[in-house]
Amino acid sequence: MKTAIIHERFLVSTGISTDTRNIKPGSIFFALKGTSFNGNEFATEAIAKGAICAVVDHKEAALNNKEYILVKNTLEALQSLAKFHRKFLGIPIIGITGSNGKTTTKELIHRVLSRKYTVTATLGNLNNHIGVPLSILAMDGETEIGLIEMGANHPGEIEFLANIALPDYGFITNFGKAHLEGFGSLDGVIQAKTELYRHLKENKKLIFLNLDDDVQRLEMNYKHNFSFGSNRKAQVKIDYPDTTDSAELIFNETNFKSQLSGSYNAKNMAAALCIGLYFKVPFNEIKEAIETYKPSNNRSQVIERNSNKIYLDAYNANPTSMMAALQHFQNLKTDNDKIVILGDMGELGPSSETEHQVIVNFLENADISEVYLVGKQFGKTTTNKPNIIKFDNTETIKNHIYLAELKNCSILIKGSRAMALEKIMEVFEPTT
Template sequence: MRNMTLAHVAQVVDGQLVTPAGTEALKNTEIQGAVNDNRKVEKDFLFIPMVGARVDGHDFIEDAFSKGALASLSERELDNPTGPYIIVKDTKLALKQIATDYRMQLSIPVIGIIGSVGKTSTKEMLASVLGTKYEVLKTEGNFNNEIGLPLTICRIKDEHQVAVVEMGISDFGEMHRLGDIAKPDYVVMTNIGQCHLEFLKTRDGILQAKTEVFEHMNKNGAVILNGDDDKLINADTLGIRRIFYGLNGQEVSASDVTAEGMTGTRAVINAFGDTFEANIPLPGTHNVMNALAATAMGKELGLTDDEIKRGLEKASTIAGRNNVIEVRDITIIDDCYNANPVSMKASIEVLGKAPGRSIAVLGDMGELGEDERQLHYEIGQALEDNHIGYVFTVGELSEEINKSLSQKNSSCMAHHYADVEAMLEDLLPIIRGGDTILVKASHFMNFSTVVEAIKTRFE
């Protein structure tokens, strides 16, 4: 990390640099990265211990030194440390201060990915597109909060030419703090959906919270907006240039969209007057929208149509994010990392287009506020509309899905369970060759165990 010497870091965090005997000269050495997990320490990294509910990172400072850490932060004096450390009041705050200072030294474009649904998938697709021309740093997994974002900024190296960072919030003010760290040159906004309603209350509240980022943007940059979203089409970007994408005649749009089952979707992409066909290797209309966002950003950064096409056609997703897994002749749609009403309905639509029998394994969606039961109840209509054959629900709130189907006298074979173990006892024996199984719930439901159980049974 250029210019980030220990002496400079100590100044940035308003901390006291302590150099045990023999380490005084290290104060002018640059750190090569910063991590809060001692297992990820590399040579000359800065270790940032954090105090959690169950684990105190300070207990692993010496392990970090043994793995090559140049120095550590600490909220207290250390006994006989084997390396330099910087005493600070709050290591989490210090991490943000370090990332903010480092960001100010960077000259590469930083692209922030924001929205209620599709941030991670859009981030992966955009990185794939930009990777055909540039060396890209992207957020790992879902590191998009007030710890994950600064850690991502600290991963940017001299060889990187563009950074794609995911920015996730759940309350007012958070985007101000994230925006102040990332100071994005560009922002891609996927949509304003029904999530984090527990704190943000309404879609207008969500819009207000997410658009806090505009106050921290490069005023000469651009905002890439989903023009099919009724809230974003009129979003006030504080004078920053707007570019719209969507299926309804936006500056970047798609036509002749053809579903290819679980293998993906074919579409003709129309971008600022240029046209090309792409085979997007991810199923669902929502992934066409992600491709349009990536196309708009690719155009903005000077990519050719051929480079954009190649990037779209090699795009992939990550575990738990609409990830299609083939186990013998069974297809699993692993979408169990997170869930809200918009993403739940989109995944059910994908399942409805699958060949063979369709099975939906659904769990509770979190942070939906006072309307949480009604929002779960409405999922039943999506299952009915998409002619899903079997529905297995788990959790107190998901019982509303089952109730909805029962009251509609639905043709869906619906079953509800209090826990995953009981559900699996009934689910696993009925699965047969040719089935497609959607597994989706909010992360706290731990539905990754469902995916693993199915894989283990049939591998």
């Protein structure tokens, strides 16, 4: 009952606010709680700053007037409101998850579909139990298609998010060794990520499949599917040429060349192409949208600095994505010296020591001039190769790079978010 009441207020509001430091006048303030904050304490401030009402879950925070709505749990109220709003809109929603490439794939799909439709997509990587509801509540009457990214680091979380977003379509980018601390194993990752497909199948909705993926091929017998890949049974037949720099693909005798580094990104491009074709976006518009997409936020970027070519992929890392980046980088054809800068991979639990050593073992036999390993986990690995050098933290590697005055090098930078390896870019002078 209260969800319907809140929704009526929401429809005449300017949106949702959860932080009084950047409150939107005319918005609804949700007093969310965290380990170090309690939004109920800021409800009065939110009203004073222009919120039309505050949703609270502490009686003492709910003054006896229409500007305050008391609920049992503000987070659950936010999630219920999002689900209610999703049903109210009645628009097609595409859900996206996977171990690697979720955000890049979402951005590519967003750009492709936006050539024909008004699309509202997850902003950045707001893909959790708070971000997904906020993404849905950002959709309005103008939105024709919703695009929701779903993240997880424990079993059951994708299913939970799917029950809020109620997607009509879904795609899983891949299955890799990410968040092993929460999933336990690669099989645990697969079971968790395929919660999206199971949800869609139970509701007789459509799934997009990459038939070059061993796990996704198992879903071929489900009749509501639309597939792509180099597999001859794919409905959208893709060829992946050997590339030395940016990701490319060939479809219908037409070459698509992106601004994304890494051949592994070609599968993300293919997913956007496939979904664009399914939604009948004109072919030339799909091609232009993919080819003009320029990555940002430390994801698959190629940056020229001071005669160096830097492959910056420092937003996050896990064993699967790091190995893919290394294999691509090793195969680059260049006269430059190749330098690899790697930061620790997080959330690997008991597998951490083994997975970091696997990376080092690969590097010992790789055609790389110098390797710089950053962090405590890489510090525990063993190697007798003189070209593999360890650093305690990002500041120490920054100082080393600054003093080295690197010139005419190809440099790969990759690590988990906590390592913040993008700070290394501060020592490279911008190309004029």
